[in-house]
Amino acid sequence: MHPAIQMTGRSRNTSFLVEQSRSGLAELAVWTILLLAMFLAPGRHQLLSEIAIVALFVLSLDLIMGYAGIVSLGQAAFFGVGAYSAGLVAIYVTSDPVIGLLVSAAAAGLVGFATSFLVLRGSDLTRLMVTIGVTSLLGEIANKATGITGGADGLQGISIGPLLGLIPFDLYGTTAYGYSLAILFLGIVLARRIVGSSFGLSLRAIRDNQLRASAVGIPVNARLVAIYTISSVYAGVAGALMAQTTQFVSLDVFDFHRSADALLMLVIGGTGYLYGGIIGAGVFKLIQSVLSDATPQYWHFWLGLLLVVLVQVGRTRVIRSIANLLGLGPRQISPQANDAKMSQPR
Template structure:
């Protein structure tokens, strides 16, 4: 082995650990900024984290598998309703409710995957919309469970670890959600770099070639839908616990379309793109809607047009290019 190779083997071996550590530190820094600089907006930031989980879950099937879907909010909403129903009926431990959300989201994800992943192109997109609309119709119809158009209220989770109450300022909810985000983000970073995640990227690039080399495409897509549902379920569970109410908006077509816009804004196929897109879109929407309640959608539309024209691969792509150039200069020197 050459001297160059011997020098770089340890670096390659520790690269995943360094990436995970950098991701953890970045999220901690962003979370600390939100907690200390915007203490009066913690409820909004907690809701942002919940939606960020939904965008991350959408990135798994759209960015990494190339599956077009406009009904992804179904997984988020089903988990939120499941957590709300469980909490109202006596399950109040936040960790137990989180597991309920993960389970409900996973089941809904697998059901969606079985139906949607079998098709390609326009039929796939239409079927995803149909699944989302069916879930929304059931949520509206089953008033005894979901509260119908009035929503499911009275969700009061217990103390986190038996110590910390969900206070009215959302401090506990924010810190709890931020901790879960760090854990899930690091786990997803490892997952998308695994052989399974890399094979899903290959399926996205050329599913026919993947089949030709013996890859079972359909089962892998179903599994990815299940993982995606679990991530969306985490977001739904956290949102239900932090807001105390679940409404039809959690399973609406508008929610599915909105998170797809966030993913396009940040950049599909990159976890940081999904997370960054959610942060930028929701903060921009929050500020603009407060400044101009009547025409804020126009400004959001102009932002999206500018992103699509000048950064068609999302805002993450210029950032990655910049880091690559900095890294190249560092190695050259």
């Protein structure tokens, strides 16, 4: 079409985008640690399993916030749908965990798809309202539908059969950790594929500049619906894992704290490079166990204080210095750049 342009083509830099989606040393280190923990911390498998699940949940938030610039305080909605679906499948249909996981993923994806249209238009403010509102709404439904969900008593009598028909879940959470870790690994691998694709590139473009994105021919709304749905599937799988590994679901799956904590973990871990969830969840659980040992009832006070200090000092600065301390390059963690979409006040 444009001879002037195409004749001079050279390809010396073309491998750049490929490189980006290749795994690095830091990635390998993370997985080594997580695997080693299986053997080195045998008494902590329940906690580790919880961390892996929460990490997956935070990853779901990273997909929409870190990559597509959608701020949400209602990610718990999909976590809850996944958890209840998994519980109900186990009680009424089959105790096979993998089938339960797939059904929950589908259910959460469906709810995510249906509600995605509400977050398309509008500002950060509208999105906050909608995401909080949808979560409260679902929580209220779960609360009222006592016949199905057990209401405030929670969903009881969940029993989960052996994994793949072979490995039974044990009391120490060893199977649970292995299972959660495997799903988290799968989740990260898939997510990396997605964000490294042309689709993922278009999401980052939308996050950066929605108007310009549509002017290069990107159907912005369709892409946002897609990633929101994918993200809700991730959150739903996390919820299902929690239901299956703890064999209990209660109304607190829809808790505002759950969404807010996820946001905090993501911010601690860093947005937009997929591993923020794992790092954030690890750090968060560490802080939580220290604080709640000291003041079991009031640990959210200290958490709040942490948030206030973090923002006041400048979270970019704090996180970057921690990242440097850990030897993760500054290029990987750049929360500032990644909420470029979060519009500046006038």
